Amino acid sequence: MSASRIRVGVIGAGNIGNVHLAGFVKETELCEVVGVTDTFLPLAKSRAEQYGIAKVYESPEEMIASPDIDAVVICVPNAFHAPLAVSAMEAGKHVLLEKPMGISADAARGIVRTQEKTGMTLMVAHQMRWEPLALQIKEQVDKGELGRIYTAKAGWYRRKGIPGWGTWFTKMSEAGGGPLIDIGVHMLDLSLHLMGSPKPVAVSGATYSEFGPNRKGIGTWGKPNWDGYYDVEDLATAFIRMEDGSSLTLEVSWAVHMDTDNTPFIHLMGTEGGVALHGSKGKFLTEKFDQPLEVELNAPTNDAGSRTRLTQHFLDCVQNGKKPLTDVMTGFTNNLILGAIYESSRTGNEVKLDWSY
Ligand SMILES: NC(=O)c1ccc[n+]([C@@H]2O[C@H](COP(=O)([O-])OP(=O)(O)OC[C@H]3O[C@@H](n4cnc5c(N)ncnc54)[C@H](O)[C@@H]3O)[C@@H](O)[C@H]2O)c1
Numbered sequence: 001m002s003a004s005r006i007r008v009g010v011i012g013a014g015n016i017g018n019v020h021l022a023g024f025v026k027e028t029e030l031c032e033v034v035g036v037t038d039t040f041l042p043l044a045k046s047r048a049e050q051y052g053i054a055k056v057y058e059s060p061e062e063m064i065a066s067p068d069i070d071a072v073v074i075c076v077p078n079a080f081h082a083p084l085a086v087s088a089m090e091a092g093k094h095v096l097l098e099k100p101m102g103i104s105a106d107a108a109r110g111i112v113r114t115q116e117k118t119g120m121t122l123m124v125a126h127q128m129r130w131e132p133l134a135l136q137i138k139e140q141v142d143k144g145e146l147g148r149i150y151t152a153k154a155g156w157y158r159r160k161g162i163p164g165w166g167t168w169f170t171k172m173s174e175a176g177g178g179p180l181i182d183i184g185v186h187m188l189d190l191s192l193h194l195m196g197s198p199k200p201v202a203v204s205g206a207t208y209s210e211f212g213p214n215r216k217g218i219g220t221w222g223k224p225n226w227d228g229y230y231d232v233e234d235l236a237t238a239f240i241r242m243e244d245g246s247s248l249t250l251e252v253s254w255a256v257h258m259d260t261d262n263t264p265f266i267h268l269m270g271t272e273g274g275v276a277l278h279g280s281k282g283k284f285l286t287e288k289f290d291q292p293l294e295v296e297l298n299a300p301t302n303d304a305g306s307r308t309r310l311t312q313h314f315l316d317c318v319q320n321g322k323k324p325l326t327d328v329m330t331g332f333t334n335n336l337i338l339g340a341i342y343e344s345s346r347t348g349n350e351v352k353l354d355w356s357y
Contacts, residue, residue, distance in 0.1 A: 005032050008073060009033075009057065010036045010073045011074050013036055015222070017073075025051045026308075027311060031071075034054060035056065035057050035066070037063050039059075070093065071095065073096045081100070089115060090118060094317075095122045098125050099186065100185045111328055112357045113357060126189045130313070132299040141270075142196075146273045149268050150247075152195055155187060155265055156187055156253075158260070158262050161217070165212065170230040171231060177233060177342060178212070178234055179233065179234060179236060180236035183264070184250060187252065187266065199244070200242055203241070205341030206237055206344075212255070217255020237250070238250045240337060273285060
């Protein structure tokens with residue numbers, strides 16, 4: 001691209017669309033947010049007023065066809081990720097796509113093929129990779145401080161946190177799943193990244209739906225629609241085997257009777273040391289002089305924030321033709337594993353991953 005500012009359009013002005021709008025409008029040197037759209041146009045109009053955005057597009061199709069847009073940020077329910085990302089790339093737009101990349105592995109396959117065909121930039125919004133402690137830990141892992149990471153355990157147990165009961169969040173056809181695809185995808189993505197991106201080969205999993213169908217475990221994210229329905233899981237547990245022999249245990253819930261502090265966690269277990277990441281707190285664990293030794297890891301104060309770094313990384317990739325840290329293969333890997341967990345739960349068997357696309 002030329003050195004001019006990237007012209008950005010935002011598709012979907014709901015909760016996370018609002019977060020992206022706030023982030024992109026701040027990057028005045030790198031980009032200009034020229035338009036916003038949402039199937040609920042009054043919402044798009046109010047966001048445009050709030051952020052001083054010149055144009056409200058009547059539809060995503062109108063925005064994608066517009067010659068005034070270089071890149072779109074897609075912040076809509078999961079079912080629409082692939083159709084919109086594919087048509088945007090085919091129309092020559094770069095894409096920042098909310099997680100999960102696709103609603104399913106097949107949807108992700110379509111995105112991978114289109115990205116390879118068009119060569120447009122596609123990045124998946126996994127902001128947790130840009131958290132300050134995640135950055136510190138990755139640096140130490142890459143330096144070999146943990147030795148060989150042979151296993152990891154990650155999860156996020158919400159005690160009472162079903163989002164938007166009866167909205168798209170709790171419908172299989174629009175979300176593709178429950179907490180596994182919603183918050184589990186973050187923990188999966190970050191764990192694999194911190195483990196050094198070993199190649200996953202097989203997955204075993206089980207999912208349960210014990211709260212949602214009974215209208216229990218309702219959280220505060222999104223407004224419930226009691227005329228809607230709930231047909232996704234509310235807890236998932238899985239075991240993922242890698243080609244190099246390492247493994248990952250993943251456990252997530254939107255609702256559970258368990259003594260949990262609702263905080264995402266990752267434990268990396270290496271031959272020379274381990275790391276425990278618990279929300280914004282971290283610890284390095286090793287053994288010296290025959291004694292267990294722990295070092296507290298602290299995030300810097302006055303940090304710019306993970307979302308700012310994510311936004312800037314996307315704009316840098318678009319401007320300078322760089323490969324995003326969370327590219328299509330990242331999204332495909334995550335979708336393959338998530339799909340295999342659901343399949344394993346249905347069939348009761350371990351599922352080998354099918355990398356074809
Ligand atoms: N990265 C994160 O931490 C994070 C956090 C929350 C949500 N998300 C993801 O962001 C996406 C949106 O989630 P949300 O919480 O903002 O949902 P939301 O329901 O608050 O907002 C979605 C918006 O999309 C609009 N919409 C629906 N279909 C559309 C279409 N085809 N074209 C244009 N607009 C459409 C809706 O009217 C709504 O305003 C989901 O994929 C979700 O997984 C990511």
